[in-house]
Amino acid sequence: MINGNYHIEKIAEITKGKLYLQNSKNSTINDLLIDSRKLISTHDNLFIALKSNRNDGHKFINELITKGVSNFLISELPNNFSELDANFVLVNDTLLALQQISGFHRQLFNIPIIGITGSNGKTIIKEWLYQSLHSDYNICRSPKSYNSQIGVPISLFQLRKNDELGLFEAGISEPEEMLNLEKIIRPNIGIITNIGEAHHQHFVDMRQKINEKLMLFVKSDILIFCKDHVEIANRIYDLEFFKEKKLIVWSKKDKDSDLYISNIKTDTSKSLISGIWNNRSIDIEIPFTDEASIENAIHVWVVMLYLGVSADTIKSRMLMLSPIAMRMELREGINHCSIINDSYNSDLNALAIAISFLKQQQQHEKRTIILSDILQSGKSDNELYSQVAQIIESNSIDRFIGIGPGLKKHKNLFKIESHFFESTQEFLNFFPFSTFNNESVLLKGARNFEFEQINKYLGKKTHQTRLEVSLDAMLDNFNYFRSLLKPKVKTMIMVKAFSYGSGSFEVANLLQFHRADYLAVAYTDEGIDLRKAGIKLPIMVMNPEVDTLDAVIMHNLEPEIYSFKILEELENILSSRAFPSNKPIGIHIKIDTGMHRLGFNADEIEELIVRLKSNTKIQIKSVFSHLAASDNSK
Structure with a gap:
């Protein structure tokens, strides 16, 4: 156990939990997982189903079983648990049990x-x-x-x-x-x-x-x-x-x-x-x-x-002390690439965290990792790079570039498209940079490999003055406001005008990963760009022009309806054409309560209700208004 390898029965003993052993072949645990989205390696994980005010890890058990996870620490049994090919340890408090497991491990x-x-x-x-x-x-x-x-x-x-x-x-x-x-x-x-x-x-x-x-x-x-x-x-x-x-x-x-x-x-x-x-x-x-x-x-x-x-x-x-890059850097690269520079640290756990961030990026279908030798791991090179190869292979990485004598010596372990170089300088001298095109590229290197040179080559040339946006600070703000809401209240985030200049898909990817409920944009083309960047969240379009309503429907966007004119145009399109999806189109009704920035007036509401009730191809998703006196408590 000093090297991991906990049996699920030992987990039950440590936590004083009740064991439901239904998959004895896969009952060994080496890693703890608390976020289903950050699954890197499917075998040997124990998923801890934590509960919070806004989420519940138990919701993701079936999804994780389909991905190969076999061991779960839970505080409530799934309804169909006896049919699942998995092991469960049932406890009263999964957070406390997590702490007990690590406390036991520490004493060894x-x-x-x-x-x-x-x-x-x-x-x-x-x-x-x-x-x-x-x-x-x-x-x-x-x-x-x-x-x-x-x-x-x-x-x-x-x-x-x-x-x-x-x-x-x-x-x-x-x-x-x-x-x-x-x-x-x-x-x-x-x-x-x-x-x-x-x-x-x-x-x-x-x-x-x-x-x-x-x-x-x-x-x-x-x-x-x-x-x-x-x-x-x-x-x-x-x-x-x-x-x-x-x-x-x-x-x-x-x-x-x-x-x-x-x-x-x-x-x-x-x-x-x-x-x-x-x-x-x-x-x-x-x-x-x-x-x-x-x-x-x-x-x-x-x-x-x-x-x-x-x-x-x-x-x-x-x-020789160096500044600590507290966060990964996401920047625009050459040939329409996105470059993730993470030189914060270099070990297996840091690699897993960086790959999780790489997988959040939905704007490109292709993913490349450039990795240096991992130093002072405490493992033999064969064990270390076998684990690296397994992580790379199991996470839908399209291309791998290894830099350093250790990786090059073990290149036969890597089954996907791979390239190996003895040093950073050899890579810079001989690799064809023109092959980087419309992809997400993760740079993960130990300090003495000087990956800042690669970052400089791959980065799109910019002026000296630049604006940096902290996605972590943005996430902190989002989580703060979300913490003020009751658990079932949903959030819609306005990301119009490239998220007010902060980056369109970068911000949208972050919000999608952290389970925002809705996005909103000003114009149809902004919503289309987000769909092309892999954003699957519902998206409201606030100013859908009549000649873009076809595109709104084709890209599963949800228009704001603020007048009978645009409602009639939408009804005509839905009745006269066939679309791939037979589902009703979601719409958002805007009411004018005094601001006079578009919206149905009070005397139009009854007619609007009649029209909407008669059309089964339309589904109301929300009703909202620009408040005329939101700062007036009266």
């Missing part, structure tokens, strides 16, 4: 585990620790910012027998959440970064928030923190359970700290940080000048000092 490992919490800097410190230590240890770490009640157990379950160090971050938004995460991570070494205002509305005061964060370290041996954050330091010194722990303190003010920062000198591109450790002067140089990066780097410095890394090694590695 007697290696240093570093737990990181705080309001800011968690992911950067974790990634900089990885950059600085991966040459010395096989490291398992949280993917990206997986630090929630769900993300932490998913992260910890990645631990395998070859791992020598774990790096995991923990974030909370409400009281009592951290104790759940502590039972899973159980860090030997703790880092608390700082405390800010995020999620402050859920806590009585700052003191309570700090106390909650510190619960991550109740069983830790060592805690690293900056004494200059006075509120944090005071709580640490006051709490009883820290009195017997080793506290490693750094400060810019207190000369008696374990690491006293005596001087920080910055210029335009780097900072020289000098300090005193064990009564001797030491220094590092980092390629950053902002205060946040300096503080994050000092936390990394202290960990390396504690772990006994030599001063010369620390200096060379700190100078």
Whole structure:
């Protein structure tokens, strides 16, 4: 089990669940799956059917069984469960059971585990620790910012027998959440970064928030923190359970700290940080000048000092710290391609996450992956690249390009169209870039392969000034507004004018993947473009011109009907022509309530009702209006 390979019976034992064993041939589990859309490899998965206010994982069980998933952790049995070729573990709370599984898994490992919490800097410190230590240890770490009640157990379950160090971050938004995460991570070494205002509305005061964060370290041996954050330091010194722990303190003010920062000198591109450790002067140089990066780097410095890394090694590695690309970059490429640049990290889990994002892109039928050798995986090359080949083959990838001696040596493992190169430079010199045409291309490379050169070649040439749109920020906004709605209330998102200049199919793909209910556009041609880009969501057209109604019907769009004239034109078309679909066409009725921006008047409603009732080829999807005084509470 230290290498995965849990039998479904063991899962039932850990979670105290009731086992329904109906497929004993496929009852071994190596991976946990919580999102049916992110299925990468069909075998050896345990799907955890989580429930939220707006979704229920149980709805996707039948779909996953048809895709080959055989093991499910559930809180309610499907109606037809006895007919399904699958195994089920029935529990009261699937989230709690997920945490129990990973908590059990964590206890099998007697290696240093570093737990990181705080309001800011968690992911950067974790990634900089990885950059600085991966040459010395096989490291398992949280993917990206997986630090929630769900993300932490998913992260910890990645631990395998070859791992020598774990790096995991923990974030909370409400009281009592951290104790759940502590039972899973159980860090030997703790880092608390700082405390800010995020999620402050859920806590009585700052003191309570700090106390909650510190619960991550109740069983830790060592805690690293900056004494200059006075509120944090005071709580640490006051709490009883820290009195017997080793506290490693750094400060810019207190000369008696374990690491006293005596001087920080910055210029335009780097900072020289000098300090005193064990009564001797030491220094590092980092390629950053902002205060946040300096503080994050000092936390990394202290960990390396504690772990006994030599001063010369620390200096060379700190100078090589690179910015953390927190998100994948989606950009327009040559020959009508879409380029996904993800150089954030390079391991099997990161590859799976990137492929999931690649599969969201519906604007192109063809998909290509350019991947470098995966370094420091802890696996033999044959095992590693066999897994890579299996992931590639099972995810409808059309073309694979492998760069690096490891991939090239194992090229016979790859069954789809594949090309292999010893180095990035060899690829740039000899690969015909003209073959990239109207496709989605994923770049996934380890840092020393310098895939930024490939990204430069593939990217469409642009001016120096550019506007970047954060799809993650957009998703956060969408989820925030959706959280304010009752569970059965649907959402329609306006994406007219290329999503107000933010990108048409990019935004639409994001919304489709995250289960928005409807899109709306201004004109028919915008809806047609989205259909051509693979968008299958219902789409309302707000200003359908009469001569485009045929196209509206042919592309399964839903017109806004705001006058008898356009209703009559639609009725005439439906009665005089045959269309591929016999289903009624969905329409959206607009009522004029005083804004006078199109719409039926109040005295036309009765006639409208009669007309609509008499036509079985039309189905009303919504009735709406532009409110004339929406800001007036009266």
